[in-house]
Amino acid sequence: MKEKLITDELINKRLEAKGFGEKQIEDEDLAKEAVLKHFSVELTDDYSGNADFYIYEESTADGYSVFVATHDQRGRININENVYYYDSDLGDALEEHIRYSNGDEDNPEIIYVDDLHQQFIDDAIMQLFEYLAERFEEEVIDELKDEGYVYDEPTPKTTAEFINEVNNMLS
Numbered sequence: 055m056k057e058k059l060i061t062d063e064l065i066n067k068r069l070e071a072k073g074f075g076e077k078q079i080e081d082e083d084l085a086k087e088a089v090l091k092h093f094s095v096e097l098t099d100d101y102s103g104n105a106d107f108y109i110y111e112e113s114t115a116d117g118y119s120v121f122v123a124t125h126d127q128r129g130r131i132n133i134n135e136n137v138y139y140y141d142s143d144l145g146d147a148l149e150e151h152i153r154y155s156n157g158d159e160d161n162p163e164i165i166y167v168d169d170l171h172q173q174f175i176d177d178a179i180m181q182l183f184e185y186l187a188e189r190f191e192e193e194v195i196d197e198l199k200d201e202g203y204v205y206d207e208p209t210p211k212t213t214a215e216f217i218n219e220v221n222n223m224l225s
Contacts, residue, residue: 059206060205096162
């Protein structure tokens with residue numbers, strides 16, 4: 055009986071079915087869609103006051119720009135926790151919020167971002183994509199093993215073959 059082998063192609067096929075394969079890695083829009091769908095999150099730049107999380111730019115009294123990332127849009131902003139001087143730091147706040155969001159398919163979590171074309175959004179999405187892809191790859195490999203698949207193990211070398219191979223590499 056021929057063994058069923060775990061191959062990179064087989065793993066990728068299963069990962070693509072979950073939305074986290076090579077096809078999605080190569081297409082940022084597909085990757086973003088997969089991440090947002092997995093976490094049941096929607097990003098919007100349409101302010102309605104009903105979002106679950108808000109990221110937006112504000113101006114200080116002396117004209118400097120700062121960035122706010124908060125659950126609370128009703129004026130109770132904690133300067134130490136919710137205000138950022140650099141927009142590049144917003145990616146971590148967005149990633150954390152998405153990762154621990156409580157949305158579901160019927161009632162997704164809404165995240166308001168005043169400009170959906172910011173680099174920090176892409177950075178957060180790619181971090182989450184990589185995290186999920188690694189997690190799903192482990193899951194796929196476990197599923198394949200449970201289905202009787204095995205890795206193609208090379209035949210063990212004799213000591214003489216191993217020494218010969220090492221000598222060839224060193225010469």
